[in-house]
Amino acid sequence: MEERIIIAGFGGQGVMAIGQLLTYAGMIEDKNVSWLPSYGPEMRGGTANCSVVVSTEAVGSPVVVSPTSAIVMNKPSLDKFEPAVVEGGRLFINSSLVDRKSNRDDIEVYYVPANEIANELGNMRVANMVMLGAYIEASKTVSLESILEGFTKVFGEDKAHLLPLNREALEKGAEVVRNQLATTV
Amino acid sequence: MEERIIIAGFGGQGVMAIGQLLTYAGMIEDKNVSWLPSYGPEMRGGTANCSVVVSTEAVGSPVVVSPTSAIVMNKPSLDKFEPAVVEGGRLFINSSLVDRKSNRDDIEVYYVPANEIANELGNMRVANMVMLGAYIEASKTVSLESILEGFTKVFGEDKAHLLPLNREALEKGAEVVRNQLATTV
Amino acid sequence: MTIVFQKTRGLTDVETHYCPGCTHGIVHRLVAEALEELGVLDMAIGVAPVGCAVLAYKYFNCDMHEAAHGRAPAVATGIKRVRPENFVFTYQGDGDLASIGTAEIVHAAHRGEKISTIFINNAIYGMTGGQMAPTTLVGQKATTAPYGRDEAHCGKPIRISEMLATIDGAKFVERVTVTSPAHVRKAKKAIKECFKVQIEGKGFGIVEVLSTCPTNWGLTPTEALKWLEDNMIPYYPLGNFKRPEEVE
Amino acid sequence: MTIVFQKTRGLTDVETHYCPGCTHGIVHRLVAEALEELGVLDMAIGVAPVGCAVLAYKYFNCDMHEAAHGRAPAVATGIKRVRPENFVFTYQGDGDLASIGTAEIVHAAHRGEKISTIFINNAIYGMTGGQMAPTTLVGQKATTAPYGRDEAHCGKPIRISEMLATIDGAKFVERVTVTSPAHVRKAKKAIKECFKVQIEGKGFGIVEVLSTCPTNWGLTPTEALKWLEDNMIPYYPLGNFKRPEEVE
Amino acid sequence: MAQAKPKIRGRVTFNEDICKGCGLCVQACPVNIITLDNSKINAKGYHPATVTDMDKCIACASCALMCPDVVITVERL
Amino acid sequence: MAQAKPKIRGRVTFNEDICKGCGLCVQACPVNIITLDNSKINAKGYHPATVTDMDKCIACASCALMCPDVVITVERL
Amino acid sequence: MAKVLMKGNEAIGAAAIEAGCRYFFGYPITPQSELPEYMARELPKVGGVFLQAESEIAAINMVYGAAGAGARVMTSSSSPGISLKQEGISYIAGAELPCLIVNIMRGGPGLGSILPSQTDYFQATRGGGNGDYRLVVLAPSNVQELVDLVIEGFDIADQYRNPVMILGDGMIGQMMEPVELRKPKQRELPPKDWATDGTKDKRKPNIINSLYLAAEELEAHNQRLQEKYKKIMENEVKVESYNIEDADVVIAAYGTISRIAKTAISQLEKEGYKVGLIRPITLWPYPYDEFEKINDKCKGILTVEMNTGQMVDDVKIAVKGKFPVYFHGRTGGMVPTPDEIIDKVKKIYGGEI
Amino acid sequence: MAKVLMKGNEAIGAAAIEAGCRYFFGYPITPQSELPEYMARELPKVGGVFLQAESEIAAINMVYGAAGAGARVMTSSSSPGISLKQEGISYIAGAELPCLIVNIMRGGPGLGSILPSQTDYFQATRGGGNGDYRLVVLAPSNVQELVDLVIEGFDIADQYRNPVMILGDGMIGQMMEPVELRKPKQRELPPKDWATDGTKDKRKPNIINSLYLAAEELEAHNQRLQEKYKKIMENEVKVESYNIEDADVVIAAYGTISRIAKTAISQLEKEGYKVGLIRPITLWPYPYDEFEKINDKCKGILTVEMNTGQMVDDVKIAVKGKFPVYFHGRTGGMVPTPDEIIDKVKKIYGGEI
Ligand SMILES: Cc1ncc(C[n+]2csc(CCOP(=O)(O)OP(=O)(O)O)c2C)c(N)n1
Numbered sequence A, B: 001m002e003e004r005i006i007i008a009g010f011g012g013q014g015v016m017a018i019g020q021l022l023t024y025a026g027m028i029e030d031k032n033v034s035w036l037p038s039y040g041p042e043m044r045g046g047t048a049n050c051s052v053v054v055s056t057e058a059v060g061s062p063v064v065v066s067p068t069s070a071i072v073m074n075k076p077s078l079d080k081f082e083p084a085v086v087e088g089g090r091l092f093i094n095s096s097l098v099d100r101k102s103n104r105d106d107i108e109v110y111y112v113p114a115n116e117i118a119n120e121l122g123n124m125r126v127a128n129m130v131m132l133g134a135y136i137e138a139s140k141t142v143s144l145e146s147i148l149e150g151f152t153k154v155f156g157e158d159k160a161h162l163l164p165l166n167r168e169a170l171e172k173g174a175e176v177v178r179n180q181l182a183t184t185v
Numbered sequence C, D: 001m002t003i004v005f006q007k008t009r010g011l012t013d014v015e016t017h018y019c020p021g022c023t024h025g026i027v028h029r030l031v032a033e034a035l036e037e038l039g040v041l042d043m044a045i046g047v048a049p050v051g052c053a054v055l056a057y058k059y060f061n062c063d064m065h066e067a068a069h070g071r072a073p074a075v076a077t078g079i080k081r082v083r084p085e086n087f088v089f090t091y092q093g094d095g096d097l098a099s100i101g102t103a104e105i106v107h108a109a110h111r112g113e114k115i116s117t118i119f120i121n122n123a124i125y126g127m128t129g130g131q132m133a134p135t136t137l138v139g140q141k142a143t144t145a146p147y148g149r150d151e152a153h154c155g156k157p158i159r160i161s162e163m164l165a166t167i168d169g170a171k172f173v174e175r176v177t178v179t180s181p182a183h184v185r186k187a188k189k190a191i192k193e194c195f196k197v198q199i200e201g202k203g204f205g206i207v208e209v210l211s212t213c214p215t216n217w218g219l220t221p222t223e224a225l226k227w228l229e230d231n232m233i234p235y236y237p238l239g240n241f242k243r244p245e246e247v248e
Numbered sequence E, F: 001m002a003q004a005k006p007k008i009r010g011r012v013t014f015n016e017d018i019c020k021g022c023g024l025c026v027q028a029c030p031v032n033i034i035t036l037d038n039s040k041i042n043a044k045g046y047h048p049a050t051v052t053d054m055d056k057c058i059a060c061a062s063c064a065l066m067c068p069d070v071v072i073t074v075e076r077l
Numbered sequence G, H: 001m002a003k004v005l006m007k008g009n010e011a012i013g014a015a016a017i018e019a020g021c022r023y024f025f026g027y028p029i030t031p032q033s034e035l036p037e038y039m040a041r042e043l044p045k046v047g048g049v050f051l052q053a054e055s056e057i058a059a060i061n062m063v064y065g066a067a068g069a070g071a072r073v074m075t076s077s078s079s080p081g082i083s084l085k086q087e088g089i090s091y092i093a094g095a096e097l098p099c100l101i102v103n104i105m106r107g108g109p110g111l112g113s114i115l116p117s118q119t120d121y122f123q124a125t126r127g128g129g130n131g132d133y134r135l136v137v138l139a140p141s142n143v144q145e146l147v148d149l150v151i152e153g154f155d156i157a158d159q160y161r162n163p164v165m166i167l168g169d170g171m172i173g174q175m176m177e178p179v180e181l182r183k184p185k186q187r188e189l190p191p192k193d194w195a196t197d198g199t200k201d202k203r204k205p206n207i208i209n210s211l212y213l214a215a216e217e218l219e220a221h222n223q224r225l226q227e228k229y230k231k232i233m234e235n236e237v238k239v240e241s242y243n244i245e246d247a248d249v250v251i252a253a254y255g256t257i258s259r260i261a262k263t264a265i266s267q268l269e270k271e272g273y274k275v276g277l278i279r280p281i282t283l284w285p286y287p288y289d290e291f292e293k294i295n296d297k298c299k300g301i302l303t304v305e306m307n308t309g310q311m312v313d314d315v316k317i318a319v320k321g322k323f324p325v326y327f328h329g330r331t332g333g334m335v336p337t338p339d340e341i342i343d344k345v346k347k348i349y350g351g352e353i
């Protein structure tokens, strides 16, 4: 198993953070993992993305060129990474901020109204966790428990009180996927 | 013909200058020439020397390791360069400042009381020219006229008035050699 | 109907990459206006630094050089010596000018190079993500001073204008800020006066502009203005430190 | 019978390579005496420059580093940060400190490094054969200013002590000379006071010594002393520019 | 109510597309007629500045002087 | 002739071998008793400094203070 | 110690502290700034000193001072900043002082970009500074190896009194991977009795220096250095190789790029190609001998780098004309993909290049 | 023009002025200080500007500015000073500006000594700075050639918009030989329409720059550079060779050392040995092809340098394992003698090494 994930969005949407969380969870589950941020000129005020690899083999290239999954939090990211997803791969679209549908029909596409859900949960900043929840539900790359275990490692012990909120966000995201799978199947 | 000359003495004795003069004269006579100063740590307050090559062929190494002639203006220079002179070569010793004799018997050795002669001429600073006069008389590497032709090139037009004095110094040096040859023969 | 304010020809149409509310943008405009108003835009050659203003060569509508970090005054010297008839300026940050480029600015001043320098003091390394600058205030946090700048460890911030004013060849030295329209007007006046010192061949001139870095200060743009006024101005007094006597 | 004057233990027995009458030698002795008299010789670590004093590491009877040209203050910083309990000093010429090493000396001062600097201002590059220094006087000839230093071309000489005195971390700044026994005594006093500033942990100190270079000035040693007094002192006023308040 | 003296009137135009929503103009306006339009997001992703009551504008150009992105043109009517 | 008050007397010793004949001590001596000995050339090639009239020495150490080469030792007798 | 997920730049800091490094002098530059930032946070906690220098030049000269005073000390920068350090590095090598220098390379020349590259290979392995000196140059391919090499690097530096360089690209500095801080093999390290800490009137002054005015002395010094370098060449070569006894094509690649090469190789193997790998871990001393082990029927060596072909010189020197040497490189922050490599290998197979 | 006797350093200055160079920015350092001193004297006479910079770094950045402003400009230094210029040189190469940089090499590493050496061969030919750039490196062996190469060097720089380096040792800087200032072959030089002299409202702004933030752009820029370098490699190789079709041993040497090699060779010929010479005049582009012409029965190549063996790498690359490569070097200011070379050649003949 080798999952090569790209997570992309505006700076500030927390794409780096969920990438790290996913990587941490993979490590906890004794998989081989790597996380690589984009840190190029697009950083300032623009979009940000990171590459995550979770694999049962040693990680080859930490640069993900043809992702098995892509999580896109805004429209520019969709435009950029949609074509790169491998055939049979998965694409997770934050449908709160992206108004178009994917035009790939050879991959699984999930539409997650992440900002709306986060809003309902009372904290816009967990939109990223909603997307992550959706992703792990669909891909089973790591378990939700591993994600939560990594939470304080990535965000620090002083963020422990936010665990329940984040668990809820992850679960809501997972729910969207389950529902979508239910309707499509 | 290849003359490889080392000229050595205290800083201030004008060894660099007569080296340049000789080189210039060689150039005037359409020979191949090079002049290379020592500029190492021994410079400050110590001894100075230069390598001159005058040759009918292209000059190979500008560094003179085994001189065909050596002109030494003081004792440390004699000590340093006496052993280096090639068999059959020439050694010119400023006997005003060097109190010992050469212990080589396979080379021509000339003893020139350069400072005394210069003193007689009323200018201690031409001791170097006395030595040079001796050298060209013995070696015939270049003519005295060529040396004089190069004089203002090396010392500047404003030193032209010193030409007669310097000619005299050169000739006195030559005389010493002629006399010495006369006695030895 | 008269136009009271519009974009100067001294700026290109390229949108800047500066963060929202960063006062680099204000200073760019003032410099460009001064070039235009003094009639030297078409003969101006600017030198951009390494720092947030690294892309200034895209923004000023005149010939530009991108210099190595800190070396803008040396680059400007090279240009000015070749083209004494042109107007030559550098635009530098506090990491660039007050840290790595200390020797170059001091000696441009010392030689009395007929160049003009705009010095953006934002008490931080903006471009590289908020490291400490020599101008960072005592107690101010930076990524390389995570517990706040500690005087015992690395001294008090350096006051560049005061230092350069001791150098004879520096003929114009003034510190301004751009935290309010009134300050912006004063800053522009200083920049123009500084530029005139070059145009009149009198020597080296520098305008230090206390500037904000909302991003790395972790403040909103308006909070940043206030922080600057409350914290920087008391340590870095505004005012003119030197001008050619005739101008005074 | 008492010994009024003898060679200090602070100097090794190695004969210096300095030209006859060069005042580098006097300053060496004063520094060595100060180290001995303040009881820090055995814990001293000195930093030699690139310049005529390049071989100072052979002359001072304590641990020594030979630094790259101009970088002695940075080298001293590295040493002092590792060995805060030791006494660390640099000995630098005006090419070394006032030209290539400008940034390093300014920032050692700015950080308030607890090191002491002896700055030999002889208005020339001695070691390399008499090129112009930033401290060369207007009109003074040098091999790279063959027609005399021209203010219009490269400004007036820089006054380092005045400049460094504007920096907070520089706690002791004094300019002295060694052209007479009286001046030599004053110079020694300044050096000792400067060293004490380090010993007491107060910050950075520097003593600028106006010094001769008979060789490259083309003067005899005694003429050189006079030239210094007649020409350098008027431009470089002697005196203390800064001392810690408590000491004053 | 005091007699209004003949008032200078102005008009400001925002090049909305390049506004970064920093709010410096908002704070600078002496008559407080600029706000950030939270209902809009421009191409750069910011809420652009806009004038609520143009009639009150006195063409003082304070907004323009403070704008780091040269978004604003000011006319005196 | 005025009555001589009890005078301080001194002795200076030169480490001649390392003297560079610069003359700074000559100029520094308030009682003018140092000269360069033109009749001698030391190992370094210089005319070393020497005292002409030791009795006049007042042990002021001016010579030693000015000597760049630490050639001189001064004693008070 | 349990594994933790760390960014390469921060892992360097953690490893250095683990190795006993207590002094860091540096200057910010992307993409390595997380390292000084980490040191600024962590060194004070262990009684160490982080100091931001006024420039890279000041930083390397502070390192020179600190190393001479006997400390385990390090500095780091990225390409243009490393260029500025060249004089200082030459002095440190000349004075034979141990220290660790990290170069997290970015695109060049000049200001270039902040994206990853391997474009300072020549500078690192041949000396960008003046004189005949060598750095031990270590090129890790993942964060664990980075950590291991940093820790061992300090020992190598101390053992030989020689500066050691960690040569990484922006990628390894920025990426996160699981790491464990573990001790390297024990080395016997000579005492630092040459360090300056004051004579305390108990010994002759110690002198840190690279100046030898007399030709004979400087030559003798250079001979000593060369003998030391010979010893390092004999003892410290590190290389990973794979299947070179059997391969039809051997890829030579170092650092993160070697991982991409590995991905390409396993893909190629699935398609039936026999492709080997030589991954130099020490770029100096270079593992020339490893290339002798390549089987005779090998069709060629493909060097892959994020530059325009610098290690190619060493590969050519190593193979001595026995095999053709091909090159694939990307520059400016572009990263070679497995597909590009696969394509190139197939072309070599097919005799198309 | 008649021949005059000139010191190498001064001859460089005279040649530069002859070539139209009017701007010099430098900093004193032995053994090249006569060059700035000459320029300080002579440039004002021809309306040029000599400026002593505050440091080598300032000097090279002044050159960057002046070159960008369209001037023929030069700087010079010696080894440690050249190390300091590496960032600046990388910027100049990156921004594609023409200029002449002179390195009159001295002993290293570090402060080393002031005596002649050839110890910056790697730095000059491989780039001591960051990034994939190249300097055209010219290595004259006598003062006349020095003068010729300086004059042509300015043209090469302008033709390719690339910095050119004159790499000499302290010996060539200090020695006097007869020289004649003569024009090189005429080249067609492109107009400097990229230079900054103010838009005068007649054109778009000119920008001098080496920053390309986007990977694609920087890669494209590097590709352009590489294409230019390829052209230079095709057109500008200069090499002198002697008797390589027949020699039993070929000596490879450059600069002044090649003269010593020649002396050795003529001595050896007298004794009946057949010894050839390859003397690269351009060290980059390197005359690799010349080595192809060496006859098959040659027993080996002896590289002679005043360093510990740097050009040896290029010789190995050139001969591709066809001949054994030997080395003889002296360092620290020691100069190889003809006798040493003769001895080494005889040993190669005798199979003793
Ligand atoms: C030689 C070199 N060192 C370091 C850097 C990295 N660098 C880029 S910008 C910068 C600091 C900029 O700070 P400042 O000059 O204050 O400008 P600001 O971004 O705050 O406007 C640094 C250190 C570099 N590009 N080159």
Ligand SMILES: Cc1ncc(C[n+]2csc(CCOP(=O)(O)OP(=O)(O)O)c2C)c(N)n1
Residues within 6 Å of the ligand: D050, D051, D052, D053, D069, D092, D093, D094, D095, D096, D097, D120, D122, D124, D125, D126, D127, D128, D133, H027, H028, H029, H030, H056, H080, H081, H084
């Ligand atoms: C990087 C570098 N640049 C230049 C030099 C050459 N150099 C040696 S000493 C010196 C100047 C010394 O002058 P100063 O500091 O005034 O000392 P002084 O000799 O006058 O005492 C220079 C430029 C060098 N060794 N290293």
Ligand code: SF4
Residues within 6 Å of the ligand: C017, C018, C019, C021, C022, C023, C024, C052, C122, C126, C127, C212, C213, C214, C215, C216
């Ligand atoms: S980082 Fe700071 S200085 Fe740079 S553009 Fe952003 S706000 Fe301005």
Ligand code: SF4
Residues within 6 Å of the ligand: D017, D018, D019, D021, D022, D023, D024, D052, D122, D126, D127, D212, D213, D214, D215, D216
């Ligand atoms: S050159 Fe000048 S400074 Fe140097 S030792 Fe001689 S007199 Fe002193």
Ligand code: SF4
Residues within 6 Å of the ligand: E010, E012, E028, E029, E030, E031, E032, E033, E034, E051, E056, E057, E058, E059, E060, E061, E062, E063, E064, E074
């Ligand atoms: S011109 Fe003045 S009044 Fe009008 S909007 Fe701008 S700041 Fe407000």
Ligand code: SF4
Residues within 6 Å of the ligand: C021, E014, E018, E019, E020, E021, E022, E023, E024, E025, E026, E048, E049, E066, E067, E068, E069, E070, E071, E072
């Ligand atoms: S100041 Fe300019 S950029 Fe900022 S909100 Fe106002 S118009 Fe927009």
Ligand code: SF4
Residues within 6 Å of the ligand: F010, F012, F028, F029, F030, F031, F032, F033, F034, F051, F056, F057, F058, F059, F060, F061, F062, F063, F064, F074
């Ligand atoms: S001690 Fe005083 S009096 Fe005696 S010789 Fe020296 S200077 Fe003259």
Ligand code: SF4
Residues within 6 Å of the ligand: D021, F014, F018, F019, F020, F021, F022, F023, F024, F025, F026, F048, F049, F066, F067, F068, F069, F070, F071, F072
């Ligand atoms: S001062 Fe010293 S060196 Fe000079 S002459 Fe007197 S004793 Fe000799």
Ligand SMILES: [Mg+2]
Residues within 6 Å of the ligand: C093, C094, C095, C120, C121, C122, C123, C124, C125, C126, C133
């Ligand atoms: Mg800043």
Ligand SMILES: [Mg+2]
Residues within 6 Å of the ligand: D093, D094, D095, D120, D121, D122, D123, D124, D125, D126, D133
């Ligand atoms: Mg000096």
